[in-house]
Amino acid sequence: MRQIFARTDALRAGYLVTPEQVLLRFDLASIGARASALLIDASILVVAALGIVFLFSYLVENHGGWFAPIEVLLLFALRNFYFIYMELRFSGQTLGKRLVGIRVVARDGGALGAGLVFARNLTRELEFIIPMALAVSGTAVSGVATWVVELAAVLWIVVMLGIPLRTRSHARLGDLIAGTIVVQVPRPVLLSDLTDREVARPATSAGSAGSTESEGSAESTASAAPTGTASSDASLHSDGPVFTREQLDVYGIHELQVLEDVLRRPIGDVDYRLLDRLARTIQRKIGWNSAERYHSREFLTAFYAAQRGRLEKELAFGRRRERKRVDDETHS
Amino acid sequence: MTTPTLRSVQFRREREASWKELEALLARAESAGLARLGSDELVRLVELYRATGSSLSVARAISLDRNVLEYLERLTQRAYIVVYAPRRRFLGAIANFFARDFPRRIRGLRVHLAITIAVLVASVWMGERVVHSDPDRFYSFVSEEMAQGRGPHSEPAELLEILERKTDPSDDLSLFASVLLSHNAQIGLLSFGLGFLGGIPALVLVLTNGLGLGAFVAIHERTGIATEFWAWVLPHGVTELFAMCLCAAAGLSVGQTLLFPGAFRRWESLAHAGRNAATIVVGAVALFVVAAALEGFFRQLVTSLPVRFSVASLSLVLLVLYITRVGRMDDSASAEGGEGDR
Secondary structure, eight states, rough: HHHHHTOOOOOOOEEEEEOOEEEEEEBBBBHHHHHHHHHHHHHHHHHOOOOOOHHHHHHHHHHHHTHHHHHHHEEEEEEHHHHHHHHTTTTOOHHHHHHEEEEEETSSSSOHHHHHHHHHHHHHIIIIIIIHHHOTTSSSSSTHHHHHHHHHHHHHHHHHHHHHSTTTTTOOHHHHHHEEHHHHHHHOOOOOOOOHHHHHHHHHHHHHTTTTTTSSSSSTTHHHSSSSSSSHHHHHHOOOOOOOOOTTSSOOOOHHHHHHHHHSOOOGGGGHHHHHHHHHHHHHEEEEEEEESSOOOHHHHHHHHHHHHHHHHHHHHHHHOOOHHHHHHHHH | SOOOOHHHHHHHHHHHHHHHHHHHHHHHHHHOOOOGHHHHHHHHHHHHHHHHHHHHHHHHHHHOOOOHHHHHHHHHHHHHHHTTSSSSSSHHHHHHHIIHHHHHHHTTTTTHHHHHHHHHHHHHHHHHHHHHOOGGHHHHHHHHHHHTTEEEEOOOOHHHHHHHHHOHHHHHHHHHHIIIIIIHHHHHHHHHHHGGGTTHHHHHHHHHHHHHHHHHEEEHHHTTTTHHHHHHHHHHHHHHHHHHHHOOOOOOHHHHHOOTTTTSSSHHHHHHHHHHHOOOOOOOOHHHHHHHHHHHHHHHHHOOEEEEEEEHHHHHHHHHHHHHHTTGGTTTSSSSSSGGGG
């Protein structure tokens, strides 16, 4: 039981407050996602740069030196403005970010302005591009031994790569300077309410149909198995389990939402043994000794509904019970 | 029914339609772009965004259905991203920057700018004095590469030859590009970056450049062609030196914030100053481009002293007008933060 409840490893979050004073909790982009996005963008840049170089080597050869500086300017623009242009044009997404499913938002909750985009991307020059150039050829600084320059440049790059690992929001230096965070693209999915009778019904019957072989609830299958019509199901449910207030005072919001997670697993992914175990643990914990036997899923759904009703009522009175009572912890 | 319908379920039933409507509108805005939405749809989008935001706040207070909470959270985020997307496109952002943002930010840094300009003038004077009294010190201020064969013992004719050299135009373009990319822009970025070390290196950079310039002045004075040298340097030098001072001033402001964060937390102050400084450096890089164009083309085409000097003074006047006059109207409107920050 405790293992199941401990399963909620929340993703790292970036909080921001919109101008409407709504607090939003974005899921931060993982370092892996950001690295792959960067890799994609870097590949695009390299391919584009090679294309320009090849094209212009042809042009210069046939049409004279006038094209050489134009080539340099084009490469300059590509290197400095690719990220900026993309992030402005596609509200915070480069091609790489779009493919990976992450984007840039302003940490203060305001609009992602042009200034922020410029600042966070021009810092790249300082973070990686100049030190990289120095590391490859440390001749740019006069009066210092080449290997010192190269070593310093490599150290600098290592430090810059280390920053996202150490900062709470996986920010690179450019993010810190511009005040931006990189988040996962939000994908809202609204599932049906587990306590809403008309909608919740199919899930319940499907659950009981698939679990006839699981022991522990074998006796209950007779009463809980679907008889084919929705009306008979509804009548079954109407005299479903009833809980006392004491029984509903055992668990808190955290446990309720873990239970929700379990009940919401897609049909093909339901672990009936887990449901049985969960039902028995809860029954033991709340001192459930009804003569009626219910199918695990039915019991859990009913318990979820009753528990949520109870906790939401408490919430309405300003009491928010986050977790189960502590004194119960000892004999569980 | 044994249990009455929960309040949170009731709440969801009442609002769900509007959430779905927002979802549909967002899907259209994201795939086709905001520009494709009609004006009534835009109004509706904002309305629904606010309504969903308030739904989220209500749900947090009354509902424990995690799926609904997460859904509303993400839906609001998605709408927030669309509603607060960058309003300016690339070119618009650039135009706005030079018409308003850049000169306003320069004015914001006038004290730092004054300091760096003072350091520059002082170092030019110092370099000139030192090399004047001991010509061999020239080489401690000017690198081999910068000197291009010029030195304290160069003949006037050699020096003049460089000052009045005309070259093949396509070579000028290459020179222009290489000067721009390898030297100036890098100096700008470098001095900005070095600002993070406390602003001192930024000043040192100005100092060394100033000393080098002073050394050049000195060797030309010896041969009596100082005027020609100034005419050679100043047409692009005014812009270039100004841009360099600007970068150093930006670095200085970052360094100052690093040491004295003021009323905010150090990282916050630094982020603010850094953003401001980065913006200024970007503008300075543009000035470097102008300077490099003058250096690459104009200087090779025109050798007449009066013309060179008038271009120099013209660029000075334009610069002064630009930083004192352009974009003034908005100064009071957004002195700090707000639109000016973005």
